[in-house]
Amino acid sequence: MIQWQTRYETGITDIDDDHRRLVALINDLDSALAQDGDMGLVGRVIDALVEYADYHFSREEALMAEAGFDDLAGHVESHADFGQFLGAMVGGCILNPSRETAARIIDYLQEWLVDHILVEDMKYVPLVRGRASSLH
Numbered sequence: 001m002i003q004w005q006t007r008y009e010t011g012i013t014d015i016d017d018d019h020r021r022l023v024a025l026i027n028d029l030d031s032a033l034a035q036d037g038d039m040g041l042v043g044r045v046i047d048a049l050v051e052y053a054d055y056h057f058s059r060e061e062a063l064m065a066e067a068g069f070d071d072l073a074g075h076v077e078s079h080a081d082f083g084q085f086l087g088a089m090v091g092g093c094i095l096n097p098s099r100e101t102a103a104r105i106i107d108y109l110q111e112w113l114v115d116h117i118l119v120e121d122m123k124y125v126p127l128v129r130g131r132a133s134s135l136h
C-alpha cells in the first residue's frame with residue numbers, strides 16, 4: 001500500500017487530486033489481489049487505472065505546454081514509456097492471469113508513480129505554479 005505523504009504534493013490542486021486518485025487505484029488493486037482468486041476484479045481495477053493514468057497524463061501535458069515547460073518532450077516520453085510498459089504487462093496478465101503477474105504489476109506501479117511524481121513531475125512545478133500566481 002502507498003501511504004500518501006505531503007512530499008508528494010505539488011500544490012497544484014488538479015494534479016494533486018489526480019495523483020491521490022492514482023494512488024487510491026493502486027491501493028485498490030492491492031486489495032483486489034488480496035481477495036482470493038478474484039482476477040476479474042483485479043482486471044477491472046487495472047482497466048480503471050490505465051484509463052485514469054491516460055486522462056491524468058493528457059491533463060498534465062496540457063498544463064506543461066501552456067506554461068511553456070522546456071522539457072515537455074522528455075516528460076511526454078516518460079508517460080509514453082510507462083503506458084507501453086503497463087500495456088505489455090497487462091497483456092501478459094490477460095494471457096497468464098496469475099497472482100504473481102498481478103503482484104509484479106502492482107510493485108512496478110507503486111515504484112514508478114512515486115518516483116515519477118518526486119523526480120519528473122516536480123520539475124515543472126515551479127514554472128506552472130509561478131505562472132498560476134502571476135495570473136491572479
Ligand SMILES: [Fe+2]
Nearest residue numbers: 060116120121
Ligand atoms: Fe508526469
Ligand SMILES: [Fe+2]
Nearest residue numbers: 019060117121
Ligand atoms: Fe503526474
